[in-house]
Amino acid sequence: MKKEGTIIVVDDNRSMLTAVEILLNGVFERVVTLSSPTRLLNTLREVHPDVLLLDMNFSSGINSGNEGLYWLSEVKKASPDIEVVLFTAYADIDLAVKAMQRGATDFVVKPWNNAKLVTTLRNALALRRSRSEAKQLGDIKRSFSTDSTAENAMFWGTSSAMKRLRSMVEKVAATDANILITGENGTGKEMLARELHRLSNRRDELIVPVDLGAIPETLFESELFGYVKGAFTDARSDRAGKFEAASKGTLFLDEIGNLPYHQQAKLLTALQSRSIVRVGSNTPIPVDIRLISATNRDLDRMVADGSFREDLLYRINTIHIELPSLAERTEDIVPLAEIFLKRYATKYNKPCTGFDPQAREKLTSHAWPGNIRELQHTVEKAVIMADTESVTADELLISRREGEEPGPRPATFSTLEEMERSMVTEALKRHEGNLSAVAAQLGVTRQTLYNKLKKYNL
Structure with a gap:
């Protein structure tokens, strides 16, 4: 069986220390022995053990167990996550209860049975790992938690394109079907992913977003699948990845079209098996996720030119949702701008309450190549510049791309x-x-x- 973890054994009987060290060297990666607890706290800081096997009596002629209880309390103050198993020659149930109340994991009576001692310490190590991962996973989940205030709510608008989209979203949200969201930059793909999660049966769990375009190739597996201690130089402890953090909830893979070809197979394997293997481990970990992916790239064309796996596209594309550009929903431009106006007027303590007629005309005549994101930044700048209740056209500092006309020219057709x-x-x-x-x-x-x-x- 693989040796794992670090243990400190503290007992004033040196022959007992030697016997326990020999036994545990076949169980733990590292065994540290101390014949006195005086250096225990310093050793904890130096060694960072997973388990402590602590004798309850150290002073000659004193068998009350109070010394063990004292050092148990000191250890728990210094390193509350360490699992402490107490060693005593006296099977005192009351003492065992006191020790458990102060944080001990278990209690072993001398003379010990080798198999029972090893089992007890292995259980303590497993408990340590389990608690550590639960805490770590909790920290990861909290880092992804977001509020559901109006600021983060989906704006559907009144355009026919968005009405059709909303009808489709309401049909598919409650299922666990994998969804691919496509659309130009700035159209709100992550916002739509969060709306799909909010309407799903997983709404009480997390949605974990991952920007695949921002993850270095060397960190792809460790970020998504996690790693075990010792898997690489800086892997000082086991760590869960994004798949595990999203388990029971939704995993949102943004910019999936940027995923290098050789890593697409690893993602496909995880999706097909519904399990992941941490870097440095051979043990599959089941994961239960709902997958939503997004890209602004043409994945069909990428499949044709050999830069995206066709089998992965089928896997992520059970339902395809295309987000319309802002130019395709012109009736939503001013209402969206008014939402941003209210938000930034509050943020910057400005008196702005609306747009004057010329400003509205300027908003609707612009092509908005940057879509909603460009509109949001434009309104924010306008609010910063404005001094009156109505934002003027001059305060809307709309940047035009090279060669772009001041406004769309209506096309003329003969037939x-x-x-x-x-x-x-x-x-x-x-x-x-x-x-x-x-x-x-x-x-x-x-x-x-x-x-x-x-x-x-x-």
Whole structure:
């Protein structure tokens, strides 16, 4: 059996220390012995043990056990997470109760049975690991917890595109189906993922977001799957990964299109087996997650050019949701801007309560290539600059990209066919050839879209 953990044994009987050390060397990675408790607290700081086997009597002729109780209390003050097993030659039940009340894990009577002693200490080590991981997992979960205030609520608006989207979301949210959210940068993919989680049967658990584009390749496995002590130089203790933190809840993998090809197989294995293996371990750990992924990239095209695994795409894409750009929901621009206005007026203690007519016109005429994120930053800057209740057009510092016209020019067409061809062409450009997304935007089936592409030689 694999040796694990560190134990300190404290007893004033040196022959007993030797016998216990020989026995435990086959059980623990490290065994430290002390013949007196006087250096115990210093040794705790130096060694960081998992388990302490502590004698209850050290002074000659004194068998009350009070010395053991005293040192138990001191140890628990200094290192409350250590599991302490007490050693005594006197099977005193009252003393055992006192010791347990002060934090002892168990009680072993001398002379001991080897098998029973090893079992007791192994159980103490397992308890130590279990408590440590529970605390660590709790810390991880708290770091991902977010409030559900109005500031974090999904804004659906009144556009037909968002009405269709909302209907779809309400149908699929309650299932455990894997969902792929696509859309341009700044359209609110993480916000939608949180809304799907809020409407799901897992709403009382966490949603754990992971930006795959921000994780260095060398840390991918340890971040997602965790690691065990000693797996690499800085692995000083076992650590749970994002999959375990999200178990019973939702795992949100943002920027999944940025995941390198050789790591996609590792993710696929975890999703198929519904278990993970920590780095440095061979033990599978079951995980129960609902997966939501997001990207602004064309995964179908990436599959075609060999940079994304087709089997992984099938696994993450049970339901595909395409978020419309802000340009496709112009009626929602001003209401969204007013939400941001109220938020930043409160934050910066400004008197702003709305936009004047020229400002509203400027908001709706801009193309918003950066989508909701660009709108939010624009309104924040306007609030900072404003001094009156109504934000003016001059205070909306909208940055235009090189070559961008001051406002959209209405297209003119001689025939309906010209208009249709233009709409299909623009949709193809917007979605970078993603035919499913193009068909969804145009409100037609894929077969109808194929017919249009053939008709117009696109």
